[in-house]
Amino acid sequence: MSTATPELTGNRLLRFWPAAAGTAFGALVAYDLAVGADLAPVLTASGLVYLGAAALRRPRAAWPVFWLTFVVIGAAGFTPWEDADTWVLLGVAAAFAVYGLVRGVTRPFEEFPLQSLAMVVFGGAAVAVLVIGGDVAAYIVAAGLLGHAAWDVWHRHNGRVVVRSMTEFCMFLDTIAAVAMIVVTVNG
Structure with a gap:
């Protein structure tokens, strides 16, 4: 018989919500997977969330930036322009980069400068x-998402730039989407 109170048990379960949500989003992405270019906006968004939080110097801003990327990706499906979501997200990333530079957010290096460099890598991979x-x-996207999952692990350990819940959410989302991309490509 457990001696834990219901509140304590609930708090323990609540601690795992980012992993559960990331798994659910990853499964949703995996279910809707067709070709490598389909996940280019997800790869772009992965860098943008961290860049946005760093430019704003607010780790909690990662979640609103994530939801912005979610809306952009979803809304792009209703436009006649192919790959509009990736290009719009790159434009938003450029706006955050300019904002961060204007604010003079150049230190410490692990924050805005490193996130800017990461955005160039993830955004460049998405354009490629x-x-x-x-x-x-497809393999570039999978490698990029696995690279971002490692990025998430480092940031979770580091505790800077974005809130821990975002790093945990992204670790699961990125890994599941990357593995699904590899499986679909190999079996395709």
Whole structure:
């Protein structure tokens, strides 16, 4: 018989909500998966969330920036422009970069400067995916998402830039989406 109170048990379960939500989002992305270029906006968004929080110097801003990327990706499906979501997210990233530079958010290096560099890498990979297409693009996206999952682990340990719940959510989302991309490509 457990001696834990219901509140304590509930708090323990609540502690795992980011992993559960990331798993659910990852499964949703995996279910809707078709080709490598489909996840280019997810790769772009992964860098943008961290850049936005760093530019704003508010770790909790990661969640509103995430929801912004979610809305952009969802809304792009209703436009006639192919890959509009990736380009819009890159534009938002550029706006955050300019905002961070204007505010003079250049120290410490682990925050805005490093997040800017990461955005260039993840955004550049997303653009490469749009240009290359096919199986190679799928593997680039998978590698980028696995790289971002490692980024999440480092930030979870570091405790800077974004809130811990975001790092935990992204670890699961990125890993599940990357593995699904590899499985779909290998079996496709």
